[in-house]
Amino acid sequence: MQVTETLNEGLKRAYDIVVTADELDAKVTEKLVEAQPEIEMKGFRKGKVPLPLLKKQFGERLLGEAMQETIDGAMSKHFEDSGERPALQPEVKMTNEDWKEGDDVQVAMSYEALPEIPEVDLSQISLDRPVVKADDAAVDEALANLAETAQDFKARRKGSKAKDGDQVVIDFVGKVDGEAFEGGSAEDYPLVLGSNSFIPGFEEQLVGVKAGEEKAVEVSFPEEYQAPNLAGKAAVFDCTVKEVKEPVAAEVDDELAKKFGAEDLAALKAQIAERLEAEYAQAARAVVKRALLDKLDELVQFDLPPSLVEAEAKQIAHQLWHEENPDVQGHDHPEIETTEEHSKLAERRVRLGLLLAEMGQKAEITVTDAEMTQAIMNQARQYPGQERQFFEFVQQNQQMQQQLRAPIFEDKVVDHVIDQATVTETEMSKDDLQKAVEALDEE
Known part of the structure; x- marks a missing residue:
């Protein structure tokens, strides 16, 4: 095998690789000898098929495999000997496109080598690391946010109208075509207006209600609703408002x-x-x-x-x-x-x-x-x-x-x-x- 350098410019490298016909033939023979003990053929005992017959039967099939392995081996040896590492997969192509069995194989390989990386004296690098302490103001702000997420609700003054963000405690019965449907009723249900936890359009219709008021909420179930028997259907929910409560942040205390x-x-x-x-x-x-x-x-x-x-x-x-x-x-x-x-x-x-x-x-x-x-x-x-x-x-x-x-x-x-x-x-x-x-x- 011959490897000839054709380009060495900056990080660009190119080589011509010639694999002789004798080398390929030896590689094919090596593969056949390795496989010979396991091969059976009519007229011969297992492992006793003559090599010339095996070569005639399987040689052409093994030739391409031998060619690839030989070229890969040449590339690996080149990188091992030179110590170079390609930046990307090397480009490899045969240059004698009219190749036929018995000819040498001529291959062109090109790649960009990774550069030599200079040493860096890390002890000469100086850096500033910001240090921030959690002061009382930051902790109090975080506490206030926690208290808001843990909010509770207290009853509004009698006669107050429900606002967005309020909690209304309701009994309701949902009906489709005048008939109550399974899962459409509840008692003492606490619903936060604006939470979007009910069907679109439901909560908005309860804004402005008062405790003791009755309200018929008319909505349509979404087309993609999980219950097929309700998907896309118009419904009426008869609601009785029992309480209207306003949100209050939790007290910042041990509780x-x-x-x-x-x-x-x-x-x-x-x-x-x-x-x-x-x-x-x-x-x-x-x-x-x-x-x-x-x-x-x-x-x-x-x-x-x-x-x-x-x-x-x-x-x-x-x-x-x-x-x-x-x-x-x-x-x-x-x-x-x-x-x-x-x-x-x-x-x-x-x-x-x-x-x-x-x-x-x-x-x-x-x-x-x-x-x-x-x-x-x-x-x-x-x-x-x-x-x-x-x-x-x-x-x-x-x-x-x-x-x-x-x-x-x-x-x-x-x-x-x-x-x-x-x-x-x-x-x-x-x-x-x-x-x-x-x-x-x-x-």
């Missing part, structure tokens, strides 16, 4: 704390402060990560494989186009042109992606099975009732596995780099942290 699983109000405040500071820390990490990536982008420069940059620029352009055209769900749209801005962002992403991958490899960072399982579970929650099918889909889809693994790997590498850098903690207000996070989306 409220117990509703949320805390022993008392002090324990609930401590839990809220802990949760808020965890949220602040997550936001601060996003700010530190962006600052780190900005510094790495400034510190490290190397040649980038044009094919990777072009593919990334197309993906960015495609994603941004869909964000600007949310009504277009599929890919039946005009070709999207990439701009200089897309290419510039693509260069940054490719450079940082290659750099982080190299750093992670050298630090022997891996994504564990447990981390992958957790990531799959988090995604599966978006498909309630179909979690098992989602797990099976991911197990069979290498691309999906890579999409889930990549961000986990990147975050672990980023944490590793931050651990090696010089980090100064800087206290700031919640509002300033919010502005810093909002600035990330603007860049």
Whole structure:
């Protein structure tokens, strides 16, 4: 086998590979010898069929397989000997298209090599980490929100009309064509007006009713209603209003704390402060990560494989186009042109992606099975009732596995780099942290 370099320009490489007819013949013979003990043929005992006869019978069928294996072997040996890694799958094609059995095989292989990634002295990187404490005002605001979600209702003054957001306690009987239907009646039912928990149009007709009033509510069941015998049917609900109640926020006290699983109000405040500071820390990490990536982008420069940059620029352009055209769900749209801005962002992403991958490899960072399982579970929650099918889909889809693994790997590498850098903690207000996070989306 002969391998001849025909191009070495920047990261572009090209080689001519010649596999001789004798090498192919030897490969076919090797395969036949390996299979010979298991082959049976009329007139011969198992394993005793002569090689010339086997070659005549199966040689042509094995020739293509031998050709592919030989070329793959030549490529693997080339990358092993040279130490190069292709940025994308190498392009391989036969150049003697008039090839016939007995001829040498001539193949052209071309690819873009991944560049040499320079070392970065991580100890020279300085970062500021925002630190935000959960002050009393933030805790009180969160408590007020909790009290609102745990609201109760108290009776309005006698004769008051029900407003949107009020709770009306009603007895009702639903009828279709004058006949009461199963499941259409209830007594002392507490209905919050505006909650959209009843058929469309029902709650709106009870706005303005008073305690003791009777009201015939006329509605139509939706065409897609779950009970086929009621779908699309007009109905009348005879309602008797027993009480009209207004919403009142729960008192911020120990009883409220117990509703949320805390022993008392002090324990609930401590839990809220802990949760808020965890949220602040997550936001601060996003700010530190962006600052780190900005510094790495400034510190490290190397040649980038044009094919990777072009593919990334197309993906960015495609994603941004869909964000600007949310009504277009599929890919039946005009070709999207990439701009200089897309290419510039693509260069940054490719450079940082290659750099982080190299750093992670050298630090022997891996994504564990447990981390992958957790990531799959988090995604599966978006498909309630179909979690098992989602797990099976991911197990069979290498691309999906890579999409889930990549961000986990990147975050672990980023944490590793931050651990090696010089980090100064800087206290700031919640509002300033919010502005810093909002600035990330603007860049």
